[in-house]
Amino acid sequence: MGTNVFESPIAPLPKSRLDKLVFARLAQLNLQPVLCSDAVFVRRAYLDVLGTLPTAKEAREFIQDPDTENKRRLLIDSLLEREEFADYWAMKWGDILRIKAEFPVNLWPNAAQAYHRWVRASIIENKPYDKFARELLTASGSNFRVGPVNFYRAIQNRTPEGITRTVALTFMGSRAESWPTNRLAGMTAFFSQIGYKPTGEWKEEHVFWDPLASGNAPGNSAAGRAAIAAIVDPSNSVAQVSLAACTNTAPVEATFPDGKRVKLSPDRDPREVFADWLITPKNPWFTRSIVNRVWAWLLGRGIIHEPDDIRDDNPPCNPALLAYLEKEMVAGHFDLKSLCRLILNSQTYQLSSIPRFKTPEAEANFAGYPLRRLDAEVLIDAINKVSGSSDLYTSPIPEPFTYIPKGMPAVAIADGSISSPFLALFGRSARATGMENERNNKSTPAQWLYLLNSTEIQRKLEQGPNLQTIFNSGRKPAEMAEVLYLTILSRFPTADEVKAIEGYSGASAAKAAQAVKAAATNSAATNVVSAKRDGQSPKSTVRSPQSLVASSNTVAGKSNPVVRPGPLGSLGPRSKLSDKPVIVKRRDDWMDIAWSLINSEEFLYRH
């Protein structure tokens, strides 16, 4: 396959250790990968790092930047410092950490906000990942004030076993269902002394180390308002249970998942004992799990796949690659941004997404960048950015309803309960379990109904201020096409595409022929619309079949600018109106063109 708009003519050259490990594997499989073009790269990098499209200006400047040696690296550096990086990666963590106010984890709104704020702030300061994990595992305090305590609240089954399963999934990338039962039981002991207690504030709850199990004493701990109301006495204070009622039933011994046993000291929170074991560089799960997860976030698939299903009988496709990333992660003191930078700068990340290898091994060994539909939030943000419109996000429960400011991107929404029909339709994570596959980016017919034919999309096309500015700019068709392509697809249109766009119109053949002539003379004088014709123009909606044939001819006969009339020899009813040169397309034609670009896989997918 020759070069095209999506691929780079430069052959990939593995220089880094990472690339050498991947390309060695590809050589064994006899696969010759190809690099993506600059246009593909700029869009890909914005979407993967920031969860947003580049603006037309950003795309144009990057593509035209002559510094081919350094421009990709410099773009990566600048993207990693932008605020949207924190929004987008906090969204990813929000799925894993289950940041949701209502059913089924029921963090409650204030707590969901506090939790998200902490996650986002941690990303902004690039908190080392070992520190991030330790804080989540050991925090105590109010769910409204100490964000990370909500880790232990965002669990449907708040028993020691339920908590253990969630800890394993979150920080070990491992599903406890696949464990031997004694491993689960041994680890459960670390999470058997977590107490939850309400305060007088509605829905406030403290998470704390509770070795005496005072939380189990009758009337001393309960979640939710009803329970609080039941134990608050008329003086508005919470009844205190005497400590004598509490007994220390906590287990005295626990076993780490690697089989090592430990005696729990009565004066140390066992969560800390576990956290300290977990975050050591030698831990077989911790580093492996995070590098594999970040790799999967950027490359669509883990070196161990699925990224949260690490177990002995699910080996990595490239063990040396995984080991290398783990080593780099430890050497870099768990710096997540450095890990991102390492991956993003690799040739492996910058490969073309055009499928040329059909085997599953090619996919599993990263012979190309995989095609994936944009996440629900990223997709609606992209549509809104392109059109200049916004969506309304609300939480219908609890009253009073929650609304967030107009124009806030969906990616930045803190709370999984704040949503819209679009986000639900396009498979946003339910944030119920923290599993990666709760997010569903599969394409469904119902989604296509929305994209192809919904009032919302039509309204954005008709009224979105960004698109209106473009439609009304009075540019020549070729220039309009360029702006629309850069805005929507982040690249320049090809000559064939410009031709197809120029040829698209209800007035069909005559009009298309004049457009070709006009393009040849490049005359400003042709840039005129007959007022008479405009006045007579029907509202927009009728297309004669001939015009469709004509425009497909334009594309099919790529090197042939001669446009023939349709097979019926008639130009359709509209052509009678086109007795004067008409180059400026009607607004509806441009709307149809923008619609076509938005409804392309090129727009809807990461590629």
Added chain:
Amino acid sequence: MNPSNHSGPIIRGSHSLGMNCSLPLSRREALRLGLFSTAGLIFGAQSAECGVRNGVVMAPVGAGTATGGAALPKAKAKSVIQIFLWGGMSHIDTWDPKPDAGNEYMGELKKAIPTNVDGIQVGELFPSLAKQADKYSLIRSMTHRNNGHETAAYFMQTGHTPGERLAYPSIGAVFALSKSPEYKGLIPPYVVLTQPQGRFSEEGFLGPLYKPFATGGDPNAAKFEVEGVVGRGITYDRQKARSVLRDNLNTMGEVMAGSPQLEASVEARKQAYELILGQARGVFDLAQEKTELRDRYGRHTFGQGCLAARRMVEAGVPYIVINYPGGWDTHSNHFATMRRQCPQLDQGLATLLQDLHDHGLLDSTLVWCCGEFGRTPKIDWQPPWNGGRNHYGNVFSVLVAGGGFKGGHVVGASDAKAEEVKDRPVYPVDLLGSIYTLSGIDATAKLAHPMGAEAHVLPGVSEGVKSGGLLKEIM
């Protein structure tokens, strides 16, 4: 039903098939003609399968699950229409009148009127339903004692106690799941007219594929614009023109040919186009109905919604919800709201029952109608309510009809002032369990939960849920 007398919706003209004929959209015939062959996979079977393909069992597949249950009797109800009076309709003013309870209770709606069944009376605002009492039964002892909108709505639509750690799917989502192997229609299996009620996630842990398809639009408008199916201002021709243009500009699609991800997308799009450009959209074209019938349903959103629901029943859609436009949360301005809304409810619902009957569909179509709770029978005369009624889950009324439910009966009773259950309490599990049973769905079946939690369609007795037993007296 005599096929030659078939008076179902007529789908006129078919651009996509190049036919210019009229054909009655009976499912059987449509299947015979092969019209639904590919697209049948759209919202049904494929959804169930994809849960597995993604590695999570989000939906039970095949036997031993919600679709299993060998011992179940043959389903009488093929479709269900749920009319949800969200906000909570007052029971004492409507289907459980207590004329002797006095002014403090009855306020200005003091009269009860006789029906065509001896001994059954309804509130004075329901003259049309009074003529149809042989077609429906009234449950006057519905109870769950929950007074919060979202929790009561969850209770009434899942049967599970609100506040459990699992978020159960609503009955409509369970239908969408259970009917997916057999339902092959183009229209999604679980449809809401016109807006989702949104008090809780109807799909629960089953995931977004089981969300209701909300039509949007207004069935009483000149054109019922169904979201995504009948677009505003986009004619058939323009839609076609756009699709050709889209194909002409599909540069990446061409170089990507052969990518499995791309092909999945192309297939999904093709199926969507069958709904947009194909025949099923005719189901939503209410102009195909006689003016006289449309008038009888009532020229309002609710009445025309009932008509749209009947047309979807004819197309085989398994579960249709009509969320009552406007709501019934009448804390204040109570009697004026009742006087405005009850006549529309009376007109639309009574015509729906009669029309289903006339089409020979009432036996196979189950209709149930109620809110998440009733309203305080004792009127609150204090400001700011000034004669309003508040949330009341202790006892309220439900109307059920068709699909195997007998008409002309009253189940249970409230006390003299409609404040407590007097006879035969009916709990959410009893009502939903009866609907599942009549529809051939095993309510004890396990539902696959993404984290492997034990979950069943309805809670068992061992889960401590109150039950008065299935509605055997009217089944």
